[in-house]
Amino acid sequence: MIRFFFLLGPRNFAKSESLEYAKELLQFSTAYPFRLQGSYLCCIYCAKVFKLPSELREHIDDCHKTIDVVNTLSNKCSGKDIFYKVDCTDLKCRLCGTRFNKVDDVARHLKYDHDRRIDLNSGNRIQVYKLADGEYNCAICSKNLHSFISLWRHTAAHYNKYTCDTCGNRYLAFGSLKFHIRSVHSKPNCSKCHAEFETNEMLLEHNKNTKACWHFTCVTCGERFRSFKEKQTHAEKVHKKEKLMYTCAKCDITYKNHRQFYHHSIVMHSNDFFTCSFCSMKFGSKHTMRQHMATHTGEKKFECDFCHKSFTRKSNLVPHILLHSGEHYSCAICSKKFSLKRSWQKHMRVQHSKIKPGSKDLKKP
Numbered sequence: 001m002i003r004f005f006f007l008l009g010p011r012n013f014a015k016s017e018s019l020e021y022a023k024e025l026l027q028f029s030t031a032y033p034f035r036l037q038g039s040y041l042c043c044i045y046c047a048k049v050f051k052l053p054s055e056l057r058e059h060i061d062d063c064h065k066t067i068d069v070v071n072t073l074s075n076k077c078s079g080k081d082i083f084y085k086v087d088c089t090d091l092k093c094r095l096c097g098t099r100f101n102k103v104d105d106v107a108r109h110l111k112y113d114h115d116r117r118i119d120l121n122s123g124n125r126i127q128v129y130k131l132a133d134g135e136y137n138c139a140i141c142s143k144n145l146h147s148f149i150s151l152w153r154h155t156a157a158h159y160n161k162y163t164c165d166t167c168g169n170r171y172l173a174f175g176s177l178k179f180h181i182r183s184v185h186s187k188p189n190c191s192k193c194h195a196e197f198e199t200n201e202m203l204l205e206h207n208k209n210t211k212a213c214w215h216f217t218c219v220t221c222g223e224r225f226r227s228f229k230e231k232q233t234h235a236e237k238v239h240k241k242e243k244l245m246y247t248c249a250k251c252d253i254t255y256k257n258h259r260q261f262y263h264h265s266i267v268m269h270s271n272d273f274f275t276c277s278f279c280s281m282k283f284g285s286k287h288t289m290r291q292h293m294a295t296h297t298g299e300k301k302f303e304c305d306f307c308h309k310s311f312t313r314k315s316n317l318v319p320h321i322l323l324h325s326g327e328h329y330s331c332a333i334c335s336k337k338f339s340l341k342r343s344w345q346k347h348m349r350v351q352h353s354k355i356k357p358g359s360k361d362l363k364k365p
Contacts, residue, residue: 020070021107022084022125024118027069028094029106031126032057032087035310037300039148041131044084045072047297053087053131082301083159083172085152087131088139103128127159153307179321199332200344 026033034056035042040049041056045064050056091106092099095114100106103126110116129151130139136151137144140158145151160170162177166185171177187196188203192213197203207213214224216231220239225231235241246261247254250269255261263284267273273282274289278296283289291313294300300310302317311317330337331344333352338344 019082019125021118021120023070023073024110024116025103025107025126026073026084026086028110028114028116029100030088030090030092030094031103031106032060033084034087035085035301036148036152037298037310041148052133053089054133057087057089083125083127085127085129087129089130089132127155129155176321179318183321200330201332201348204345204348 025031033044035044037049040051041053042049043056043059043064045060045067048059050059086103088103090099091101091103093106093109093114095110098109100109104120107118107120111118111120128139130137135144136147138151138154138158140155143154145154156172157170160172162171162174163169164171164177164180164185166181169180171180187198188200189196190203190206190210190213192215193210195206197206208226211224214226216225216228217223218225218231218234218239220235220241223234225234232244236243243256245254245256246258248261248265248269253264255264266284267282273284274286275282276289276293276296278293281292283292294312300312302311302314303309304311304317304320306321309320311320331347331352336347338347
C-alpha cells in the first residue's frame, strides 16, 4: 500500500477587480443591495425579506450600517458572473454626505476625493434601480412597470450586453452566452479528439468505444481507461501496484479518497477552514460552506437570464435554462426528449441497451 503524507499550507484566492469596485461602492455609499424573492425584496446580508423598498433601506441602515461589506460579500457571493442589484434612490457618499445621481460619479468621488481603491476601468457589476414604495419606474429609461418582477426583467434587458451572433439572444454574463452557444448552436463533440457528431447518441457511442479518446492512461503500459477507478484497478491487478492511500502527517488517519483527506486536513489541522456563521459547522472550502449556508438563509443567487427565476445551486439552474433553449437531449430512436444529459443516457441504457454500436437506428432520422 502506497501512502502519501501531506501538510497543507495557506491558500490564496484571486480577486476580481470589478467585484472589488462593486463592494467598495456598497461599503462607502448609500447604494442598497438586494435580491428579489417572489414579489419581496431580500436583504443581501441577512436574507430578511421586505415588502417595501423604504423598509429595506431602513433595515440596512439600522442593522448593517457598520458591516464590513467587502469581507461579508466575499464570503456570501462571489464569482465571475455575479452582478449586484442596487437601490440608488437616495445616493450619497457615506464618508462626507455628498449627493449624486449616478453610480459612476460616486465611484470617481470615492477614488479621487477619498483615495479608495477602485479601478474605474474594470466595470462595476452594478444593476441600478430607483425604488419607491408602490412605484416601479426604470432607473435607466424611466419606463413605468406594474410590479417588481416586471421591473426586474425590464431592467435586466438593459444590462444584457453579450449577444449571440447566430440567433440574436442576449445575456447578462459571458458565461451564460458560452453555455447557450455550446448547448444550442454547437454539434456534440468529443472533448479529446474534437470530432463532431450529428447526434448525442453517436457521441456517446464514440466515447464508449474509441479507446484512443479515453482520458485515463496507465503510466506503466500505456493502456487507456474510461475512469480513474478502472485505471487504479488495472494497476493493482496487472502490475501489482499497491493501493494509493492518503495519510495525515499529524494524526496518522488514512483515507482512500484525496478529497476526504483534504477536508480532514483543512478542518482539523489548520486555521484555513470556513465556518458557517449560523451553526458554526466547519468546511474545507468556501464553495461547500456557501451551499450549506443557503439552507439557513434561503438564498438563491443563481438567476436564469430568460425568466429571472433564481436557484440555490448552479446545478439546478443549468437544466432549467435548457427548458428555455428549445434544444433538449433527444432520443433518435423513440424521439423522447430530456433536459438533462444524464437522464438521456439512463434512458438509452435502460430502454435501448440491445441496439449495437453502429446500428442504423442510432443515426439521425
